Amino acid sequence: MHDLLIKSALFVTCDRNHKIVYDGTMAIRNGRITALEPSDSDAAGQLQAHKTISAKGRLVMPGLINMHCHAGDSLFRGLVEGLTLESWLRRVWIAEKAILTPQTTYLGSVLGLAENLLAGATTVMDMFWYPNETVRAANDLGMRLSTGGIFFDLPGIGDRMHVNYIKEAETFMATHQESETIFPAILPHGSYTVSPEHLEDAKAISDRYGALFSTHAAETQAEQSDISNRYGKSVIRHLEAHDLLGPRSILAHCVHVDKTEIKMMADSGTIVAHNPMSNLKLGSGIAPVYEMLDAGINVTLGTDGAISGNDLDMWLTMRLAASLTKGVMMRADVVTAKQVLHMATLNGAEALGQSKNLGSLELGKAADFIVLDLNSIHAVPMFDPINHLVYSTSKSDVRDVFVDGKQIVRDGKATKVNMDQTIENVRALAPSIKASLE
Ligand SMILES: [Zn+2]
CATH class of the missing domain: 2.30.40.10 (Urease, subunit C, domain 1)
Known part of the structure; x- marks a missing residue:
């Protein structure tokens, strides 16, 4: 029966x-x-x-698999507009710092994860400041989630230091190692916000647990110049030099990558999370998806946070992923619907090491x-x-x-969370969110 x-x-x-x-x-x-x-x-x-x-x-x-999200940032949707990534981030961090506590992170995570869920995503990879609160939100809604310790060198949310991030990441790993619904990951923000030494510390934890590792990479030209000026190498070459590529490494964006870097990623089994909506709206560019697929890279899809792409819609993400390359290359036969549907499903499962299950x-x-x-x-x-x-x-x-x-x-x-109450709570918080940037 x-x-x-x-x-x-x-x-x-x-x-x-x-x-x-x-x-x-x-x-x-x-x-x-x-x-x-x-x-x-x-x-x-x-x-x-x-x-x-x-x-x-x-x-x-x-169920769809969203491989790059910041669900809690749904609290700030529409707050910072018309800026490219670097100046946009500086404003976002001011608002986040003023508003985010574990409690408001939980509220924003329920909001963002529910938007994912109602749009058909059953599994989300999420990078955010209080991962235990994102886990609580996913558990309450009944979804699967990949998340874990964040790393960030600037004074971040909650005034934590590198040593705190290490401890939190370790505890998270130990707690969720055996889970079938929470897939623990190590999530340093990016190579422009985390030093090479700290990136290596983060990777060492992920290696010790055989866990996923994900970071923002090669999102904008300004980031490329910044990393080249600091370290004398492009972003992907910098990550490669510090042994941060590999089959458990999921790089969000990879908009600005050359042929050699694409080969480096393909040869090392590195995974890409492509976020076309966010890349367009922040004026970051268009990722070379055709070349990455052609090289054999596992390309997955993400919405990024609702503060950059303004919604968490994997259908829009699929449509953009399927259409943008066709327009750029002036070829209607590249990046097929079948390839894109796999990017939103099976490729994500493979990236998470869950291809036997999801x-x-x-x-x-x-x-x-x-x-x-x-x-x-x-x-x-x-x-x-x-x-x-x-x-x-x-x-x-x-x-x-x-x-x-x-x-x-x-x-x-x-069915499991009263979203009317969530909406009311977010509405009540909205004036303070708006005031955070005034
Ligand atoms: Zn992101």
């Missing part, structure tokens, strides 16, 4: 072969996918479960899936579901979300 059957849906599995089951039935037991068969098959006819959901007119696919609808994997409504004017006709997902789907099409076979969004609403 299974726990749950999802019947009569269009399944886009996002497996290696991009298998689609046009009218399928999926079974779930103990949070795992136990069967996925055509609805008219004998095998599907024999499936029995405690609960059955008819999903006719719906599309079911794996990223596609396959037997034995966790039942992390989303249900999209196809009864909308932009969903008919639908000749190719994968093209539809990348170019026509909106976050409002996401109606239901399941993690580990448990429903955590029902008909567009989070």
Whole structure:
């Protein structure tokens, strides 16, 4: 006996072969996918479960994986506008310093993670000041999260020093090492905000635990000049010189990288988190996604924080990732819809070391899936579901979300957290947020 059957849906599995089951039935037991068969098959006819959901007119696919976010920054959405990264950051840090405590970080994290969740992301990699509060928010919502100790050399939030960051990162690692929902990571902010020695300290912790390591890298030309002036090398070469590339290293952005650097990243198995919306809005540039894919780099997708891209929408991210390179190269055949759908699902799972568990609808994997409504004017006709997902789907099409076979969004609403109360609390805080920059 299974726990749950999802019947009569269009399944886009996002497996290696991009298998689609046009009218399928999926079974779930103990949070795992136990069967996925055509609805008219004998095998599907024999499936029995405690609960059955008819999903006719719906599309079911794996939950999306957002590989670069700062959920708590949702508190500051729209506060700092019209500036490029470096001057933008200086304003952001003033506001963060005035507002962020563990309590407000929790509030912002619920806000930002819920936006991710309602838009279909079931797993998020997040870098923020109080990671334990982001974990609490993800646990409350029922999502998976990769986060961990931040590193930052300037006087940061809470006036912590390097020695404090080391201690916090170590404790975080030890606490979440065995978790199936929290994937611990080491997250130094960037090579322009963390010294080479401190970056090495951070990497040593990630190496000791075999944990993920993620940092901002090669986001703007100004960052390249800064790092070249300080260390005589470009950002990626600087990271390489300090042994910071590798298959557990996830570099956010990589907008300004040359051919040699792309090869360095490919040869070392380094992963890229591409954030097209943030890169466009901050005037950072357009990452060479075609060249990175062509070199064999695992390219994943991220929204970045809502303070830079102004929303946390993986559908917009997919559409930009699929379209920008075509425009830049004046070629319609590069960066295909299939490649982009994998960037938002299976590639993220691989980056997190979770390819056996997440990223596609396959037997034995966790039942992390989303249900999209196809009864909308932009969903008919639908000749190719994968093209539809990348170019026509909106976050409002996401109606239901399941993690580990448990429903955590029902008909567009989070089931585990009272979001009305969250909205009220954020509204109450808004005047102080605005005042922080006055
Ligand atoms: Zn970022």
